[in-house]
Amino acid sequence: MEREQATGLTKVKLALRRPVAGRPYFELCCNLAKLGSVRVAFTLDGQVARIWFISTSLQKATFTSEVSRGIAGGQQMKSINVKQAERLVKGLAKAGPVTKVTLLTRKKDRQLTIERGTAAVVIDERGFYTGQISLNLSDGQAKHALLQAFKREFSRSHHLYLHQEKD
Known part of the structure; x- marks a missing residue:
C-alpha cells in the first residue's frame, strides 16, 4: 500500500x-x-x-x-423480468409497505428511483430523461406518470435490477 x-x-x-x-x-x-x-x-x-x-x-x-x-451488508440488487417490474411500479401508486424502489438496466446506464411518501410520489429518472418529478397520490396522474417514466427508461429492456427499501 x-x-x-x-x-x-x-x-x-x-x-x-x-x-x-x-x-x-x-x-x-x-x-x-x-x-x-x-x-x-x-x-x-x-x-x-x-x-x-x-x-x-x-x-x-x-x-x-x-x-x-x-461491506454493504448484502445490499445486492436482484434481477427481475420487466413485466414484474411494471406490475411493481403500478402498485406504487397505491398504499403499501414499499417506500422506495430503484430500477436499473443490466448495463446500469439508465435508472428510475420511485420514492413514495404518505401523500406524494417522487420520481427520479437518470437515463434518456434526467430529472425529478413530485406528484400527489390523491389524483390519478401519479399512476400514469409512473408508467410513462417506466416505459420511457426501459422501453427496450427485458431484465432489470431491483432494489427495494420497505417501511
Missing part, C-alpha cells in the same frame, strides 16, 4: 459503484508473498488507508459481489 501511495494510486479503482455510509471504497490488486495474488478493498482517510476486505478472487465481478455482501 505504501508503494502504491508513493506512485499516486495509479492502479486503484472504485470497488463499489456507490459509497457505503458516505465513503467510497477502492480496490487494488497486489501480490502478497504468502497468499499470492489478492484484491484488497479499502477506504482512504487522508494519508491513511483502512483495509476492509482481502480476497483471493481476482475476477472483478466475483470480487465486487463479495465486497458488497461483506
